[in-house]
Amino acid sequence: MSGRTTDAPAPQGTVTGTPAAPGAAADAGTSASPRIRDLWARWRGPLAVLAVLAVLATVTALVSRPTPGGRLDPEATTPPGAHALVRLLREAGVDVRPAYTVAEARELAAGPDSLLLVAQSHFLADGALLRDLAALPGDRLLVEPVTQVLQTLAPGVGAGALTDVEPREPGCDLAAATRAGGAVTGGVSYDPPAGAVSCYAGSVVRFTVDGRTVTVLGSGDFMTNDRLDEDGDAALAMNLAGVRPTVIWLAPRLPQAAHAEGTATLDELIPSGVRWAALQLLVAVALIALWRARRLGPVVAERLPVVVRAAETAEGRGRLYRARRARDRAAAALRTAALDRLVPRLGLASDATPAEVVAAVALRTGQNAQQVGDVLYGAPPADDAGLVALARHLDTLERQVTDA
Incomplete structure (x- = not known):
């Protein structure tokens, strides 16, 4: 018996060690192409529907999202905005003209038969701007006015105590309030001047000065989109803001300030000695950094003689x-x-x-x-x-x- 082994013959029809024929890859690619075409023909319809739905959802989200804005902003559809009231006024035939600066209100100002509605008055603390507003014609409706606005546009009215914003009854004979009935009012209770009408526990005051009617509101919550549909809020808001055919709705979005005469560049506003002072300060800081940039020793831990808890200190002081x-x-x-x-x-x-x-x-x-x-x-x-x-x-x- 010899030590050599004999390989078994390959079965008939089997090719061993022979490279594939050149046409095999082409046949595989040809067979795969119809499969891809079949898949595309089967799924292109659902994919097109999904693409259309995605586009419609995106457009709907962009169109229906709330319009941002501050409190009582005439264009804001957010809860504190006032777009709903503006829409009701326009449907009733009132020409509402939004203004976001005093300059815009001056340009939009109508004649004596108009109403100037002032909201966001904390942005109108400049004395020159308030004097410009005081010179505009027509009646005034001041919503939550700050002290400066109250003194300039509603002389004689004093701010009283703070009250809760809650449903109240008119408690007066003012036609605009009695027709509306109960409404969500409060905020500030005003001290009315002589001859004024005070409603809703002093949170709504109306009086006449210099031939114009001035109305002061301690809270404008009943005019917002969030509360317009409660109690008699919509009726009261319509009766107060829709009393004139034209309303100039001033609701600043940023603090307002009077512009100075002329313009100057930033370089002109900087004094000449500032540059030299800045250079000297830079040199001084660099010298101090070099002086202090020495190697420090290890941190020494020192026990405090007495440890007092912060809570005990606060209680003792209280x-x-x-x-x-x-x-x-x-x-x-x-x-x-x-x-x-x-x-x-x-x-x-x-x-x-x-x-x-x-x-x-x-x-x-x-x-x-x-x-x-x-x-x-x-x-x-x-x-x-x-x-x-x-x-x-x-x-x-x-x-x-x-x-x-």
Whole structure:
């Protein structure tokens, strides 16, 4: 028996070690092409339907999305906007002319038989702009006016206490209020001047001065898209805003300021010595960096003689305030701490004025600017309950700014 093995013969019809014929790949490609064509013919209809549905969904989302805008913006379809009321007024034949700056309101101003509706008044703190508004003809409807606007456009009306916004009865003989009946009003209760009509617990005041009718509203919630369909809100809004054939609806979206005469470039506004001062400051900073850029030693841990928990410190200080009845200092401490947290979240500088802080908070939260000012910069509370209420209002305001 030898050590060699003999390979078995290959079966008949089997090719071993022989390359494929050149036409094999072409046959495979030819057989795959009809398969792809069949799949395309089968699925092109559903794919076309899905593409059409996607386009329709995109167009519908773009067309039906709410139009953004601030509180009582005549074009905003969001809950705090007033597009629904503007549409009702126009259907009733009232010519509503939206304006977002004082210059636009001046251009759109009609004759004495018109009404100037002022919303978002916290953006109109400039004295020159208020004097321009006071010179416009026609009646006035002031919605939640701030102090400067109230003094200029509604002389003689004083802001009273803050009240809850809730359904109220007219409680007066004003035709616009009695026909509407109960409505969601409140906000600010005004002290009316002599001869004025006060309705809804002082939140709606109407009087005549210099031949024009002036109406002041402590809250404009009943005019918004969100609450227009409640109680008699729509009727009251129509009766107050639709009293004249033309309405100039002024609702600024940004703080307004009077323009100075002439224009100047940025280089012209910078004093000549600023560049040299900046260069000297840069050199000084570089020298200080080189001086301090030495190797520091290891950090030395030092035990504190007494460890006092922060909660105990806060409680002790609170007891001292309560013992001395120092509600003014306690309120000042609460407001200072709240402002230290609010100002950076609003993107304001540390030296921002109270008016700027109030305007930013009102814009972020949609709250009434005068109410925000009373919470952040108002008078100290008269009793402990008022101090607790102030702390609760400050906490609510901070949450609203954070969540906005």
